[in-house]
Amino acid sequence: MTGEDVTPAIGIDLGIRRSCMAVCRHQDKVEIFINEGGYKTTASYVAFTPTECLTGDDAYDHYTTNLFPANTVYEVQRLIGRRFNDPEVQKLIKRCSFKVIKGTYGLPKVVVEYKGKQKEYSAEEISSMHLVHLKNLEESYLGTTVKDVVITVPPYFNDSQRQATKVAAHLAGLDVLQIIDKPIAAAIAYGLHKKTTETNVLIFDLDDVAFDVSIVTTDEKGRLTVKATGGDTHFGGKEIVDIMVDHIVKEFNKKHQMEMDITENSRTLRRLKDSVQWAMQDLISNSETTISIDSSYNAIDFSTSITRDKFEDITNSFFSKCIETLASFLQDAKIYNTDVDHIVLVGVFTRIPKVQQLLREFFNVNELLKSINVIEVVAHGAAIHAANLIHKKREKAKTLPIVPLLQTVTLSIGVDAHDGVFSVIIPRNTPIPTTNEKIYFTTIDNQRSIPFNVYQGERSRAKDNKWLGEFEVAVSPAPKGKSKVTVAFSVDADGTLNCKIKELTTGLKKEFIINHNKEKISHEVIKKMVKDAEKYKMEDKEYIKIMHARNVLKEYIYNVQRRMKTIGSTDKTRLHAKEIKKMETAIKAANQYIDKNQELADVDEYKKVQDQLEKLCVDIIAQLV
Template sequence: MILHQIDAVNNHSSHSRAVDFGKLLCEGFTPAIGIDLGIRDSCVGICWHQDKVEIIKNERGYRTTSSIVAFTPIECLTADSAIDQAKTNPANTVDEVQRLIGRRFNDPEVQNLINRCYFKVIKGKYGLPKVVVEYKRKQKEYYAEEISSMHLVHLKKLAESHIGTTVKDAVITVPPYFNDSQRQATKVAAHLAGLDVLQIIDKPVAAAIAYGLHMKTSDVNVLVFDLDYVTFEVSLITTDEKGKLTVKATGGDTFFGGFDLVEIVVDHFVKEFNRIHQMEMDITGNLKARYRLRDGILIAIEDLISDSETTISIDCLYNGIDFSTSITRDKFEYMSKSFFSKCIETLASFLRDAKINKTGVDDIVLVGGWTKLPKLQHLLQEFFNVNELFKSINSTEVVAHGAAIHAANLIREKSEKEKTLPTLSLPDVVPLSLGVDAHDGVFSVIIPRNTPIPSEKEQIYFTTFDNQTSIPFNVYQGERSRAKDNKWLGEFEVAVSPAPKGKSKITVAFSVDANGTLNCKVKELTTGLKKEFIINHDKEKLSHDVIKKMVKDAEKYKMEDQEYIKIMHVRNVLKEYIYNVRRKMKKIGSTNKTRLHAEEIERMETAIEAANEYVDGNQELADVDEYKKVQNQLEKLCVSVIAQLV
């Protein structure tokens, strides 16, 4: 893997003096790590004194660790151990899982990965992608968050082994284009790994922090040029007089990187092999030969960063034939000119889209191992007409470096706040949220978890169909979004006045007394009638361990639960639209209907009925896009028909 070995030797941010963490821990040092959670490689750092950062090596002495998880009949492997068996076990080796995290199965990025990866990805519950592998001789299915958590566990253990104590707090970096779902999913993965996330920050922001750009007291435009093996990201960050770093624009190509450069060189040497030996080397059909040639080229590219010439030598590359050739830096740069051109063209396009002239860029920060290539650095200096680039910190470690500094600052602030807070005896609290399933399977929370007791809170609920005479309620305790995934406590039913849907309403008030007893008070707002229930949930009072497990499960299935809420929302929107269209048709009346063709009326009524059957028939729930598709088709038909009567 490019720059894997030389990173352990040549690193500006490392310190030759060993850190005595034992002494620091005795002095009250609280360890908080910074994690650069990369698509292909990750890096972990710890800031132990002001801006003194130490990058933590893995078991093999490398300063970056592969973000790969593999499954065998015996065990689950991570990092370099997973790489070792990737060639013989590709279907059970999962890489680039960050491309799946927080996305839906039908997301173009997910489909792109599926089309080129060796492991199997299926459409799981609520349209979320699941990875399918064979593990311990059984087929297993995992969400991306679970796979990512396995990798994070490995990184956490590396840090704990290095420091000599348990590590709980971390700052984790993500690409700047990550949306809220992807960031939340990253938090879920960290939680499953036993980490408390102090903050999720953008990779370019972390890189800027590493160089102290957050300390500047003037407005500055910083361009972060990030090129690694599988992605190319360009970001524009601004700093203000208060030191606030803001990502103003992002661009690049998430499916372009050093891999593309390696493939150019691979194709060149396949042709050279064929020319020398006068044969057709079928490199595409021989994965083992391609892997070996690619590995040899990666080592050669590493050499050419510092040397002007190197040799590629591979025993028995193809049909028992050895391959050996020399390559100069000039020749390498010449055969790779299309790659370098694309990098600069993408950069120029990004600046145009961001509406900033290259003369308006004050600083250029290099991130990613492939920015170490001398040719690329020269082209960037030429493009911006500058002599210096920010490259003194190892570009494969700079993001973890900045994340570690930020983690240390956050944990220091947290400790200072705790020192200034008065010591209070905390009152008893509600250990798990209390609420009801009113009608659609969603857990409606009335009293949230950790509410001090005694306490009382209420919610208003409406009827869900015409002339409804009662509303049944099931009471649950837990943290999951779907009611039935929580602990059922009891049920009650409330009579209501018959009326059109949504017109009759009631208030449900929950109160928990000092003894932990749950009281339910109900008021029918049309008649003013009141009713009271006591839900006795002390019979099976949950132990501390069970409560912890339920909270952990809620975190584990957070993405699934969020997707469930989204699906129920679009499903209910569709049901509401069907209801409103039916009412509209009734209001139109038989007189106005004569203005429409019988075929149009029949087509519309058939479509409404089909949509209603679709909603009622999908008890397991379709995904968000499928419900939206049904509604869009129905709207196109109904709007065009009803418009004729307006």
């Protein structure tokens, strides 16, 4: 697919607990990356110590020693692209060992002790640290720089979560060719994207912390689509491990006539879980195994043998739930068992013979697609897709005409008209010379002028950008929104910023120059400003949402106040003075809330204030209708 002399694109299965990477360099022949420990998957953990930041398997090993559990971050995928009050975030907070707080604009922030100081990190920053580690592993394996990647995410990820994943990748120095769903990648791994007939493929994905089932369809053009997705994001192989640990504890207590309290000894619990996982691995290919732990509890050695039949009997409730979840998913998706053409196994726990047996019986089939390692299959498909994309990209580049390089606007230029939001007039990378304009309105009644501050940068909040200058435009006094001005910015070949203003009510014009290159911004500063914009992309996005909710509330208050002014003497007699007072008090409280909170409130909090105000005002004003 790609040549030896060309830097290949990489497929990354960015897992909740472990990640896997692959490269496709020769006609769909995929290589899975091996990390420094010799493993084909790498722990999605980041740990902070008094001296360094650990990532990958080193971070996981550090976590299991229980030295600083509060400073080890995991399952960051459950945080990324979400708000603090999201139920998924709250679930993670209740059971995780690290601290999560409500950060700016209601986004979650991870708090850790690092090098003797308390630090706060966004989910995107934590994820980028993990991705930097993966990038370094890839480059060490390939002996070349890695930039282009395809990253897989769960099929239920929304746009915000996908965008946040892109932000994390960009912070790690990676260029994302595409974010694709894990089930799509698994289907590609088996060449199902090459089919020219309509096909339904069930992707059965069971790992240690989540259980996802999806139906992927193919059409006559080979297009893959996730038709339906379901499962349980908080049910996985860890449940079966817990069942086995409970069984072993009971067996130990019965044999030694004592109460083993593993809740007080995390080291013993970790050793028990590790032993169970090794035993389960052994039972995949053997009918019997032994679980042995030296000095398991109170210096007592423990050993017990277990057959595959006994294991399946002990954990029967786990297998029953898997099939019940699958059946419920198919029913909700209105898909019959006979509609499924292929079943693809994904995730380490689909290797268990009982899982495979139940799937064969449920669908009445003999074959399951499992020839590709179930732990590697998603990364495998992502690598093939990455190779296809990079091939198309290079073929397209060959057909494009050579265009001379043009000088461009290095950073976006715009204004803060009134609400703190950066209103871009000339976007970054616009070829110069260029001209663009926008219309701005008055925001209060009888406003006599509109002040403008000019900024340059990529952040959504004006004050986070570089201030270039200011100007003020006189306008005719009129009701809010009636007077308006056109602000036209043009940048000439010398990089000089010219401002032309026209007051549309009177037709009066004003013109001046802001030489925004008088303090030339260095290339390094520009790169930092662009990187900061990417780093804080999610915060900026939330800021825009919050300011919109705030402005909507202000607009509603304004409209209610205008309505109250139009209530005539007859209307007033119909409205009890007490009711009018209620409205005035509610409006005053809403205004005070706006003044107090400014940018600190959540979108939901602004909406709550507006909903309460609307309910009161609508009920009272309705009496006049």
